Amino acid sequence: MTRALAACILMALALIGPVAASPVIGNPASADGAREITAAGYTARMSAAGQLVSLKIGPAEFIASGKDSESGSHLTQISGQQKGEILFDSVSQPSAAAIEAVSKSAGLKYDFSDDSIRVTITNRSDGWMIYYHLRAPEVHFASNDAGKLVMLSDTQDWKNINWFRDNAKLRTIGCGGMHGFYAGGKEVETTGIQPGGVITVTYIAGTASDTEIAAIKAAQPADPLARPQFDVFCPSPYQVFQRQSKDQGFIRVSGRTDGAGDHVDVRITGSSPKGALAGQWRRVPSDPSGYGFFDDVSTPAGGWYMLEVRDTHADKSARVIKIPDVGVGEVFVGAGQSNSTNFGQTKTTPKSGMVSAFNGASWSLAADPMPGANDKSGGGSFWPTFGDAMYDRFHVPIGIAVTGQGGTSVGSWHPGSDLYDYMMARVMRFGPHGFRALLWHQGEADVAMESNIYATLLANVIRGSQEQAGWEIPWFVAQVSYWSPTEPSAKPVRLAQKKLWDLGIAHEGPDTDTLTGDNRYGAHMTAKGLVAHGKMWAKIVGDFVQEVMDQK
Numbered sequence: 001m002t003r004a005l006a007a008c009i010l011m012a013l014a015l016i017g018p019v020a021a022s023p024v025i026g027n028p029a030s031a032d033g034a035r036e037i038t039a040a041g042y043t044a045r046m047s048a049a050g051q052l053v054s055l056k057i058g059p060a061e062f063i064a065s066g067k068d069s070e071s072g073s074h075l076t077q078i079s080g081q082q083k084g085e086i087l088f089d090s091v092s093q094p095s096a097a098a099i100e101a102v103s104k105s106a107g108l109k110y111d112f113s114d115d116s117i118r119v120t121i122t123n124r125s126d127g128w129m130i131y132y133h134l135r136a137p138e139v140h141f142a143s144n145d146a147g148k149l150v151m152l153s154d155t156q157d158w159k160n161i162n163w164f165r166d167n168a169k170l171r172t173i174g175c176g177g178m179h180g181f182y183a184g185g186k187e188v189e190t191t192g193i194q195p196g197g198v199i200t201v202t203y204i205a206g207t208a209s210d211t212e213i214a215a216i217k218a219a220q221p222a223d224p225l226a227r228p229q230f231d232v233f234c235p236s237p238y239q240v241f242q243r244q245s246k247d248q249g250f251i252r253v254s255g256r257t258d259g260a261g262d263h264v265d266v267r268i269t270g271s272s273p274k275g276a277l278a279g280q281w282r283r284v285p286s287d288p289s290g291y292g293f294f295d296d297v298s299t300p301a302g303g304w305y306m307l308e309v310r311d312t313h314a315d316k317s318a319r320v321i322k323i324p325d326v327g328v329g330e331v332f333v334g335a336g337q338s339n340s341t342n343f344g345q346t347k348t349t350p351k352s353g354m355v356s357a358f359n360g361a362s363w364s365l366a367a368d369p370m371p372g373a374n375d376k377s378g379g380g381s382f383w384p385t386f387g388d389a390m391y392d393r394f395h396v397p398i399g400i401a402v403t404g405q406g407g408t409s410v411g412s413w414h415p416g417s418d419l420y421d422y423m424m425a426r427v428m429r430f431g432p433h434g435f436r437a438l439l440w441h442q443g444e445a446d447v448a449m450e451s452n453i454y455a456t457l458l459a460n461v462i463r464g465s466q467e468q469a470g471w472e473i474p475w476f477v478a479q480v481s482y483w484s485p486t487e488p489s490a491k492p493v494r495l496a497q498k499k500l501w502d503l504g505i506a507h508e509g510p511d512t513d514t515l516t517g518d519n520r521y522g523a524h525m526t527a528k529g530l531v532a533h534g535k536m537w538a539k540i541v542g543d544f545v546q547e548v549m550d551q552k
Contacts, residue, residue: 023097023112035099041115041205050091050101050108055117057168057205064136072134073119075106078470079127086129116204123193128468131201133172133189137292139165141216142178149215153187153233153256153292155179157360157425161189164208164216171204177425192428192468194415230311230319231256235326238356238363240399242331242435243301246549247274249328250296253284255321257293257311262286264293265310268326272302273395281310303327303397304354327354327397330390330545331435334383335413335423336442338406339480339512339524339533342369344380346527355387358401360426366400374405374422382525385534386541393542401426401435409445410457415464424468432471436545439509439537443480443497444523447490454496459505476541477501478509482516483523489513507544510536 023039033048045054053072055063063072075086088101088108101108106129107122123129135152141164142156143149150156157177163170176191193199208216232255235241243249253266264286269279277300284295299305304325312318334340347368356363359371366387368380387398403423405412413419427438446454462475479497481490494513500506512533519529 023114025093025097025099025112037112039112039114039205042117044112044117046099046110048091050088050099052110052117052119055170055203057165057170060138060165060168061136062139062163062165062168062170063133063203065134073132075108075121075129075131077105077125077127077129079467081126083127083470115206116202119201119203120198121191121193121201122198123195126195128195128470129193131191131193133175133191133201135163135187135189136165137187139163139187141219143212143215147215149212149219151219151229151231151256153254155233155429157429162212164212167208167213169206169208169212171206173202173204174200177428194464194468229256230321232309232321232323235307235323236363237323237325238304238327238365239358240303240327240329240331240356240363240397241299242399242430242433243328243396244433245301245552247272247301249299249301251299251305251307251326251328252294252296253307253309254294255292255309257286262311262313265312266295266297266307267310268297268299268305268307270303270305272300274300274302277305284309299328301328301396303329327356327399329354329396329398330394331399331430332401332541333423333426333430333435333438334400334402334404334441335438336404336440336478336480337408337445338375338377338404339382339444340404340439340441341373341375341402341406342377342379342381343406343524344368344382344527344530345521345525346530347380348384348527348530350384350388350391352388352391354391354396355384355398355400357383358399358426360401360429363399370400370402372402372426374403374419375407377406380525380527380530382530382533382537385531386537387534389535389538390542390545393538394545399435401430404441407445408442409449410442410454410461411446413442413461414457415460415468420461420464424465427465427469427473432469437474437476437507437541438465439476439478439541440506441478441480441509441512443478443490443493444483446493447481447483447487449492449496451492451496451499454493455499458496458500459503462500462505474544475506476509476537476544477506478537479511479513482513482520485516485520488516508540510540512536 026036035046037044043056047053053065065072086106088103091101097112099110105125109120111118143162144158161172175189178189234254264284265281267281284293286293307323307326309321349367355366357366369378370381370383390398466473481493501508
């Protein structure tokens with residue numbers, strides 16, 4: 001090679017800059033069978049079982065195993081014949097930059113590039129699976145695509161999340177949301193995979209922008225020597241927890257406090273239908289990192305209660321946060337089209353003061369227009385009357401989460417659709433047995449649909465929701481087909497709704513086609529109709545609740 005040619009090559013390399021090496025997958029370690037992956041933007045560690053147990057950007061670890069030897073990521077089946085964490089039969093390296101774990105029911109394939117990891121998850125089973133990602137406890141901030149920054153732990157239904165630690169940033173694409181202190185005090189990210197489904201989750205390593213760094217600094221305590229912030233993330237005022245028996249339930253308590261050496265206590269005061277609460281302080285377990293606490297506190301059904309969380313330090317100093325108006329009672333999710341949301345002629349407000357609404361992010365006293373409806377409608381609803389009637393009967397707080405969308409066909413709610421995902425975001429936030437029932441009011445848009453098609457479509461929605469949630473959610477399906485005074489009912493839709501009752505797929509809801517005359521303005525309800533509608537639902541659902549309570 002001539003000197004001139006060599007000089008040209010060196011000059012070209014200088015202009016191009018350093019070339020990042022392709023990811024290198026190390027051989028399995030002899031001790032534990034783990035593999036180290038080294039890439040330009042990150043380092044990762046794979047267990048012998050085929051799980052991503054660590055992911056670092058420089059020295060900053062973002063995904064880490066928990067204290068109880070849990071994998072940093074793992075795949076769990078939550079419904080179907082076989083439930084529990086997936087154990088893979090074989091782990092191989094099919095190419096220079098990939099690792100694949102395979103079992104009869106599932107597969108995980110990791111494709112590594114210079115700055116990202118793409119995880120392809122295959123569900124070959126008959127039930128839903130969830131892919132969990134456990135965050136390192138030192139990761140304290142996250143944001144979404146809109147730039148909303150939150151301090152962890154927190155719960156958000158974000159599909160793409162940016163995680164920050166120091167100046168490093170890990171972006172996750174294709175997740176199903178993050179859950180604060182979900183797994184015994186750990187911040188996790190979850191992604192659901194339906195039976196027969198294939199999804200991808202991508203991790204991208206990077207650096208926080210100047211704007212992001214400035215936002216994080218602004219959110220930090222003003223005094224760098226000050227103790228970490230003391231916060232209670234759950235419960236919030238007017239939050240209702242589903243009772244598990246006639247007289248008992250629990251209140252979930254979680255938050256953030258100081259490091260090792262501190263402890264947290266909680267007490268709940270107020271009067272239940274059975275009398276005054278003892279109001280004794282109770283120790284709350286803390287996360288191994290020392291920065292978080294989490295507990296389900298057994299509590300008599302009733303409310304509103306005052307919840308106090310006390311943060312005590314080694315020097316005996318203490319801080320107390322008070323959360324008023326927390327209850328244990330009956331919780332319901334609503335779905336369907338306009339008569340399940342806020343298209344009534346007149347806005348109403350519960351008179352009892354014991355009905356609250358959940359909009360997917362926060363709780364408040366219920367009032368029309370009910371928050372949380374997907375259609376953002378602004379009129380009246382039957383929910384205030386329903387809530388008051390349920391409270392009058394059971395004397396416990398009533399919580400309602402409305403998710404409906406006006407003008408929709410049942411075909412618009414199929415599993416995987418935006419409407420279905422919106423509804424399921426509420427369902428998954430409550431968790432298994434976290435609400436009493438889902439109340440479905442829809443059918444007006446499908447008066448021309450064949451009966452068997454309607455029944456099949458709605459059955460798929462019901463079964464899909466139950467499989468994804470991992471428990472047999474009771475669905476109540478109303479008899480709904482009223483279109484106008486001249487077309488007050490449509491036989492095919494009514495037969496389909498009844499068929500679901502007869503087959504035991506859904507419980508029988510009210511026959512709201514009987515609400516005619518001055519109960520209606522068009523296909524929607526007048527003030528009189530809203531009251532009648534709410535009482536019809538309360539009678540049927542109340543009888544169901546009473547029957548369940550009598551069996552416990």
